[in-house]
Amino acid sequence: MSEPLSLYLHLPFCHKICPYCSFYKHTPGKTDFTAFIDALLEEGRRKNEELGAPAIRTVYLGGGTPSLLSEKHLSHLFLGLQEVFDFSQVEEVDLEANPSTFHLSKAQLFRELGVSRVSLGVQSFQENELKALGRDHTAEAAAESFKLLREAKIPSCNLDLMFSVPHQTEESWQDNLTQALALKPDHISCYNLTYEEDTAYFEQFEKGELSDDPDLNARLFTLAHETLTSAGFRHYETSNYSTPGHHSRHNLSYWEGRNYLGLGPSAVSTIKSHGSDCFATRWKNAPDTQRYIQQIQSVGHAMHESEHLSEEQFNLERIALLLRTDTGLPLRYLPEGVSWQMLLEHELATVSESHLTLTRSGALLVDAIAEELAG
Structure with missing residues (x-):
């Protein structure tokens, strides 16, 4: 990697x-x-x-x-x-x-x-x-x-x-x-x-x-x-x-969707898996300190649960996170066919050639807007 x-x-x-x-x-x-x-x-x-x-x-x-x-x-x-x-x-x-x-x-x-x-x-x-x-x-x-x-x-x-x-x-x-x-x-x-x-x-x-x-x-x-x-x-x-x-x-x-590794009890990791059937793999460690120590000592990991993310799932999460930033959301991450015109009409967002950025009024509704744009 x-x-x-x-x-x-x-x-x-x-x-x-x-x-x-x-x-x-x-x-x-x-x-x-x-x-x-x-x-x-x-x-x-x-x-x-x-x-x-x-x-x-x-x-x-x-x-x-x-x-x-x-x-x-x-x-x-x-x-x-x-x-x-x-x-x-x-x-x-x-x-x-x-x-x-x-x-x-x-x-x-x-x-x-x-x-x-x-x-x-x-x-x-x-x-x-x-x-x-x-x-x-x-x-x-x-x-x-x-x-x-x-x-x-x-x-x-x-x-x-x-x-x-x-x-x-x-x-x-x-x-x-x-x-x-x-x-x-x-x-x-x-x-x-x-x-x-x-x-x-x-x-x-x-x-x-x-x-x-x-x-x-x-x-x-x-x-x-x-x-x-x-x-x-x-x-x-x-x-x-x-x-x-x-x-x-x-x-x-x-927020940008980079790879991150979490160590310790309950820690979460997300690693993109280029060339495999899934786009990224996410796992979470056991949320129990003593169990965490014991599992590391016995089997070398403390993985409690894991999931594979498709590129679509990964991008939907990235939409929600990048909308929270003042640099905004690159338009290329939006699902095909999604319209943002209503956001412009209500002055909840502005759009450039490459990014959709929420206004201060839009920032107050960021979670609802993210859910709408994610389809």
């Missing part, structure tokens, strides 16, 4: 389980971290051989809370990855971090190990919202943690924020944006809270204890767009805002 590969590692450990998070995660408990990291590296070694040792383009450590790992375990993991994979063409190494899980020396170690981008999970600067979200840090701690990343000279720093959370108002959301901008981040991600199955919030939503207000969602989305673009940020994807040169290269690889 000649195409460079994006590498994702899932580290599912959290000190506290947030009620809104649907990703596979758990408290560390009695997990043997050394055995877990060895399993990640062994899975990586085997997959790298199977794929023909492609160059790695981007690396993303997500979770969970990767920054929860000790300095010893972080060093073990990163040095091992650099032995297993070809990092000579790496453009970005991203690590998710939560406030209060690192100090200055650990932040400096991030940099020494090659981390070029840190995404700090702040979510809110309002104490009542942080409490509602089940966060284990204060607003002040979040700001101090961001300053530590700056002091450690991390090249690119992102702040994650969440809107439409319980107790949030337009005024408090504006204050969150203002406080985020005061820290001068390179990138800000603004995620609309959604009620996902297998979360405490979903149970409350089903009981009617929590509600979703589409009109409020739209107002808060628009407020973020206006505030951040006025401050010089490029709204390059529905949930993401970047200063020049600081967009997420790893996430862009997903």
Whole structure:
């Protein structure tokens, strides 16, 4: 495989389980971290051989809370990855971090190990919202943690924020944006809270204890767009805002339909299969840390489920993802016979010779538009 590969590692450990998070995660408990990291590296070694040792383009450590790992375990993991994979063409190494899980020396170690981008999970600067979200840090701690990343000279720093959370108002959301901008981040991600199955919030939503207000969602989305673009940020994807040169290269690889390999429990991989009967193969690892370790040790993989994607299926997914970007959707990916004229008439999109791009009004309806265009 000649195409460079994006590498994702899932580290599912959290000190506290947030009620809104649907990703596979758990408290560390009695997990043997050394055995877990060895399993990640062994899975990586085997997959790298199977794929023909492609160059790695981007690396993303997500979770969970990767920054929860000790300095010893972080060093073990990163040095091992650099032995297993070809990092000579790496453009970005991203690590998710939560406030209060690192100090200055650990932040400096991030940099020494090659981390070029840190995404700090702040979510809110309002104490009542942080409490509602089940966060284990204060607003002040979040700001101090961001300053530590700056002091450690991390090249690119992102702040994650969440809107439409319980107790949030337009005024408090504006204050969150203002406080985020005061820290001068390179990138800000603004995620609309959604009620996902297998979360405490979903149970409350089903009981009617929590509600979703589409009109409020739209107002808060628009407020973020206006505030951040006025401050010089490029709204390059529905949930993401970047200063020049600081967009997420790893996430862009997903949106563009590039190959990516996921290591760790519940991690997903999608690899295009040129010359075979299917266009791409996708598989997911077992969503169980102990089972993951045991399977890697016994059979060398932890594949839980897999599927073959036709080129049509692959392109339909790519339509939904690229419509979320400000560069838009290449017209060549649209199914034959699909019309976008209605989108133009309602000023939901613009079209050039090669791309269909949603307007700000269209961005509010991106999921419905993607479904319509996909046929």
